Amino acid sequence: MIHQLAINSNTYHGFSLEDAVKGASRAGFTQIEMAAVKDHTAHVLPDMSEQELDDIKELLHEYRMKCIGIGAHSNVMREEGIANLLKSIDLASVFNCKYIVTATGDAHDDSDVIEDERILIQNLQPIIEKCERLNKVLVIETHGNNYATGVALKKLVHSLSNRVKINYDTANVIFYGDILPYDDLEASIEFVEFIHLKDKLGNNCEWNFPAIGDGNLDFTRIFHTFTKMNYNGPISVEIEFTPEGPRDLQEVNKSVQRSFQYLARILR
Template sequence: MLEQLAINSNTYHGYSLEDAVKGARKAGFTQMELSAVKSHTAHVLAEMSPKELNSVKELLRDYGMKCVGIGAHSNVMKEEGITNLLKSVDLAVEFDCNYIITATGDTHEVADVIDDQKVLVANLEPIIEKCAKLGKVLVLETHGHNFPTGTSLIKLVQSFNNRVKINYDTANVIFYGNTLPYEDLEASIDYVEFIHLKDKLGLYNEWNFPAIGEGDLDFTKLFGILKKANYKGPISVEIEFTPSGPANLEEVNQSVKRSFSYLSKLISAWKRKL
């Protein structure tokens, strides 16, 4: 599973994509999920010029970093969110990756309540059609109060006849859903095709997402669930720290390095026991 690991560039929120690529590559990562969220972490955007996009591609090539997904969180309950996500599908073509990642509401706000799922389904349909036409997969993240867990997303995903999958965030299910990820992941794993691997400390609704291995989650148990299900998709590591954020770039880099080291040792030791 080491070959499935990637780093979510949102880990470097507040820093440049060059900072993210350099730091993650030095830590040992060779794959990256590019954050394309205009209101939060805009490392790539659909509005970028061909020259700007080529510069990003050159940066990735120079550091031997492959893009595995575009994190294009958009509020698809609003017209501008639908438009943004449609345009963002083109980024997956630009960077030759299979996945577009979004939730259903704002990036971090969770005030919107989806009363009628039929509206959401209708809003997502043109995006799904474009993904299908271009050979891309839309994955919906466990995020917000409407769809905080894997099991809460199953019915929605089923309504799209296997054309949409789940992006399972191992810490969001705690933060938004007050649910530990183990049984929930097992129950929804057949629909999961992308993982946000995130650790969690503190109360369930406390924003505290440290380096992997420094929180409360049992990653040996989580990897066991993935192995049993023969999960083959990306495992994108995300560190979101606390509300105050990291002190500096060095703290981010060290957290990324410790996360990769922890996961490398865990996966190697786990494989020897099989």
């Protein structure tokens, strides 16, 4: 299962994509989910020039890093969010990856409340149609007030299309959904096709997401569920630290190294 691991470049929020690729590669990662969130972690964006995109391709090639997804969180309850997500699907084609990752509301501190799910479903239709044309999969993250758990998202994606699956974030379900992930993951994993592997410290509502293995989650139990249910999708490691953030790039790199080493041990 170690071959399914990737680094989520949002782990390097505040640092460059080059920092992320170099640090993750040295830690042992060979795959990356590239963050494409304007005004947050904009490591790649759909309005970049062809030369800028080619430079990113060269960077990935130099470090033998494969892109497995574009983290293009967009508020699809707004017209600009729909437009951004539609353009971001093209990035998946540019980097030859299968997955587009989003939530339904704001990328950070999502306080939106969707009162009429029919509007959301309508807004997603052009996105689903484009994913169908380009042979991509939209994975919606467990995130925010509306779809904080896998079970809640399972109902939504089941009503949509085979082009829409769940991106299960193992710590977001605690932070947003106030539940532990174990039973919820097992109840929804048939619709899960992407994982954000994230650890958690502190109270459920506390923003504290340390290196994998440094928090309170039982990852042996989580990986047992993956194995039992034959999960074979990407497992994107994400570290979001505390609201203060990491002290420096060295702290990020050490946390990434520690996460990979911990996972390598439990996945032997």
